[in-house]
Amino acid sequence: DIQMTQSPSSLSASVGDRVTITCQASQDISNYLNWYQQKPGKAPKLLIYDASNLETGVPSRFSGSGSGTDFTFTISSLQPEDIATYYCQQYDNLPYSFGQGTKLEIK
Amino acid sequence: QVQLQESGPGLVKPSQTLSLTCTVSGGSISSGSYYWSWIRQPAGKGLEWIGRIYTSGSTNYNPSLKSRVTISVDTSKNQFSLKLSSVTAADTAVYYCAREHRAAAGTLYYYYYMDVWGKGTTVTVSS
Numbered sequence: 625d626i627q628m629t630q631s632p633s634s635l636s637a638s639v640g641d642r643v644t645i646t647c648q649a650s651q652d653i654s655n656y657l658n659w660y661q662q663k664p665g666k667a668p669k670l671l672i673y674d675a676s677n678l679e680t681g682v683p684s685r686f687s688g689s690g691s692g693t694d695f696t697f698t699i700s701s702l703q704p705e706d707i708a709t710y711y712c713q714q715y716d717n718l719p720y721s722f723g724q725g726t727k728l729e730i731k
Numbered sequence: 732q733v734q735l736q737e738s739g740p741g742l743v744k745p746s747q748t749l750s751l752t753c754t755v756s757g758g759s760i761s762s763g764s765y766y767w768s769w770i771r772q773p774a775g776k777g778l779e780w781i782g783r784i785y786t787s788g789s790t791n792y793n794p795s796l797k798s799r800v801t802i803s804v805d806t807s808k809n810q811f812s813l814k815l816s817s818v819t820a821a822d823t824a825v826y827y828c829a830r831e832h833r834a835a836a837g838t839l840y841y842y843y844y845m846d847v848w849g850k851g852t853t854v855t856v857s858s
Binding site: 625656658660666667668669670673674677679711713715718719720721722723724725 | 777778779780791792793794795827829836842843844845846848849850851
């Protein structure tokens with residue numbers, strides 16, 4: 625199985641800050657990576673698919689990049705409503721696997 | 732737009748079978764290039780992919796659960812279901828159903844992403 629490792633596990637930032645989360649795969653997964661946002665008590669929401677494609681309706685302050693084993697998720701200017709846990713997910717091989725999550729808090 | 736809703740018992744006894752149903756509304760479960768998936772999340776922990784079914788009936792399961800999992804589809808009711816047998820306390824979690832979109836991105840290249848999720852249902856395994 626492919627292991628996905630996110631860092632950091634938690635992050636505290638101020639409104640307006642640029643925030644970056646990384647995700648590393650245990651083997652080459654090309655661009656086959658998605659990013660999800662999960663707010664407390666809610667289901668995950670798709671933000672980015674295929675490493676860098678923004679899902680329809682998602683604000684442009686969210687972006688993704690990377691390929692192979694190393695990926696980055698960025699919020700260009702943190703907003704209060706962005707408080708959530710973020711997960712990466714690979715779809716190169718079954719079983720699909722998720723990173724352990726990065727919990728984002730406002731400083 | 733398509734919406735998903737999980738339903739089923741919130742409490743299951745150890746060694747019994749957990750059974751959940753996901754009802755699809757706002758669209759046909761048979762239309763388009765979609766897989767129908769189950770994902771779970773123990774309290775305070777991360778997401779675990781359980782498995783998926785295509786409308787043809789073809790299934791894929793997580794090997795860690797494969798011997799205990801069955802996912803089925805009922806196109807007449809626009810529903811798909813999860814059965815997990817021989818449950819233990821470790822199976823206590825929020826269970827989500829989700830639609831996985833298989834989107835063509837060019838010749839022989841597809842995106843796969845879970846773009847519609849149910850709200851989730853909490854299942855507790857306890858005597």
